[in-house]
Amino acid sequence: MGNLKGAAAIVGAGTxxxxxxxxxxxxxxxxxxxxxxxxxxxxxMRDVDGLFTASLVNFFPTLTTAEYLGLKPAVxxxxxxxxxxxxxxxxxxxxxxxxxxxxxxxxxxxxxxxxASGRHTTMADMPKYEAAYKPRFPIAAYALSAARxxxxxxxxxxxxxxxxxxxxxxxQMNPEASERGETTLEEVLxxxxxxxxxxxxxxxLVTDGAGAIVMVAAERARDMAxxxxxxxxxxxxxxxxQISAAEDLTxxxxxxxxxxxxxxxxxxxxxxxxxxxxxxxxINTILFLEDLGFCNKGEGGAFVSGGGxxxxxxxPVNTNGGGLSCCHPGMYGVFLLIEATRQLRxxxxxxxxxxxEIALCHGNGGTLSAEVSVLxxxxxxx
Numbered sequence: 001m002g003n004l005k006g007a008a009a010i011v012g013a014g015t016x017x018x019x020x021x022x023x024x025x026x027x028x029x030x031x032x033x034x035x036x037x038x039x040x041x042x043x044x045m046r047d048v049d050g051l052f053t054a055s056l057v058n059f060f061p062t063l064t065t066a067e068y069l070g071l072k073p074a075v076x077x078x079x080x081x082x083x084x085x086x087x088x089x090x091x092x093x094x095x096x097x098x099x100x101x102x103x104x105x106x107x108x109x110x111x112x113x114x115x116a117s118g119r120h121t122t123m124a125d126m127p128k129y130e131a132a133y134k135p136r137f138p139i140a141a142y143a144l145s146a147a148r149x150x151x152x153x154x155x156x157x158x159x160x161x162x163x164x165x166x167x168x169x170x171x172q173m174n175p176e177a178s179e180r181g182e183t184t185l186e187e188v189l190x191x192x193x194x195x196x197x198x199x200x201x202x203x204x205l206v207t208d209g210a211g212a213i214v215m216v217a218a219e220r221a222r223d224m225a226x227x228x229x230x231x232x233x234x235x236x237x238x239x240x241x242q243i244s245a246a247e248d249l250t251x252x253x254x255x256x257x258x259x260x261x262x263x264x265x266x267x268x269x270x271x272x273x274x275x276x277x278x279x280x281x282x283i284n285t286i287l288f289l290e291d292l293g294f295c296n297k298g299e300g301g302a303f304v305s306g307g308g309x310x311x312x313x314x315x316p317v318n319t320n321g322g323g324l325s326c327c328h329p330g331m332y333g334v335f336l337l338i339e340a341t342r343q344l345r346x347x348x349x350x351x352x353x354x355x356x357e358i359a360l361c362h363g364n365g366g367t368l369s370a371e372v373s374v375l376x377x378x379x380x381x382x
Contacts, residue, residue, distance in 0.1 A: 004095065004098065005265055005266070006232065007094050007095075007097065007098040007231060008093060008105075008215050008221070009218055009221035009228035010214065010228065010230075011214055011215065011225075011226060011229075012037035012039070012212075012224075013212070013337070014037035014039075014213075015209065015338060016030075017032070017209050018208070018326070018327045018329075019114075019207050019327065020114055020208055025112060026055070026057060026110040029111075030053075030065060030068070030110035033211050043104060043214065047103070048069075048071050049074045049103055050096055050102030050103075050106065051066050051075070052078075052089035052105060052107045053089075054078055054109065055078075057111075061080075075105070077089060081366070081370040082331060082365025083280065083331040083333045083364055084363030084364055084371060085363070086333035086336075087333055087362070087374045090215070090374050091372070091374065097215060106213075107212065108210070108213075109210060110209070110210030110211075110329070111208060111210070111331070113206060114329070127243075129242060137367075138367050139203060140195055141242075142281040142284070143196060143281075144249060145243070145249045146283035149283060152250055153298035153301065154298075155286065155301035157189060158185065158305075160198070160282040160283060160301075162185070162306075162308070163202075163282040164188045165183065165184070165185055166309045166311075167318050168325045169311050170325070171322075173349065174320050174321050174326060174348075178321075178326060179326075180321075187201075198282070201282075204279065204280045204324055205325070205328045210329070211334040211338050213338060213341065226345060227345055229341045229376050229377070230378070231374070233261045233262065233264030233266075233267070233375045235256070235259075237255075239369065239370075241369050243368060250297070252287055252368045253369075253371040255291040255292075257371045257373040258293060261360075261373035261374065262293070265375040267358065269294045272294075272375075273357055274319055274343045274356045274358075275292075275294070275309075275315060275316065275318070275359070275362075276320075276322075276336040277364075278323065278336065279318055279324050280364060282324070285318070287300065287368070288362055288364070291371075316353045320335065320339040333365075336361040340359035343359060344358075344378050357378045361375075361376065
């Protein structure tokens with residue numbers, strides 16, 4: 001089960017157009033982020049023979065992106081798990097690199113949804129058994145989960161607000177973050193309600209932006225310009241598509257993906273130095289901390305309270321500001337990987353987690369439908 005541990009590594013990471021990038025297409029942004037990631041590794045587009053990408057725009061994302069970037073890849077993967085796709089691509093790329101199917105894997109994503117439309121891109125295939133009731137997609141699903149968690153475990157709106165406040169405090173130390181203004185718990189709690197019990201401050205941002213990472217096999221990674229960040233373990237789990245198909249609104253398949261990812265890596269939650277979670281809504285962070293084993297089920301609210309996941313707290317979570325305060329261009333998963341890479345390299349500036357050697361990235365797709373957990377580490381973690 002552990003044969004993929006240390007098989008491949010991230011050797012480059014790049015971003016472009018985070019926040020607002022008027023007049024630029026999503027492909028332009030992808031190209032800029034990809035070029036930056038490749039340059040970090042001392043590589044060029046000509047070296048890329050593996051392409052892993054998903055899109056909210058292109059029906060054939062790998063074909064469209066490959067053509068735009070001038071690539072002729074031997075391996076293309078465009079499986080769309082929503083925002084969790086990019087964590088899944090890390091696992092797929094590690095397998096392809098280990099098998100020798102490709103030598104340089106580019107994982108990339110970009111969106112200009114804010115400047116192009118000014119509204120969140122919704123899914124074209126609305127959940128069949130829910131659409132008739134005309135809920136507000138996708139927030140209604142997350143609000144349902146939050147309401148059930150509050151009912152079952154006594155979780156409070158104040159505890160949800162602690163998640164948003166922590167994200168903002170991390171973002172204030174990240175010059176790339178879209179929202180860095182001062183805020184308070186009271187301001188978060190008094191924000192406009194969008195879908196009870198979630199207010200606008202419980203919801204991720206709507207931004208432009210692109211991100212890319214480059215992976216190579218471990219033996220090649222040691223010769224790259226930057227310290228390689230190794231793949232230690234990963235797993236995916238999909239339990240349903242529609243939230244109405246969930247057996248328990250307070251438990252996600254992160255429970256399964258996390259257990260298998262930790263087993264592959266030979267690690268446990270207490271070994272993790274920095275955690276990057278897909279925080280599309282504040283309830284996500286609480287659910288995933290529980291399901292991934294950082295606290296018991298029902299204790300997530302208490303775990304995040306009092307600045308528990310903020311700078312200076314007991315666990316650094318979403319150190320770039322997350323989807324709540326850094327960026328969220330439709331699908332956020334690749335930015336989890338980029339922030340983890342920067343933290344493990346010691347390149348995160350004021351928000352740097354001292355001595356970070358192991359990071360957990362956890363992607364979420366659909367409406368708590370697909371969960372993918374990936375553990376990354378420095379050479380010391382192998």
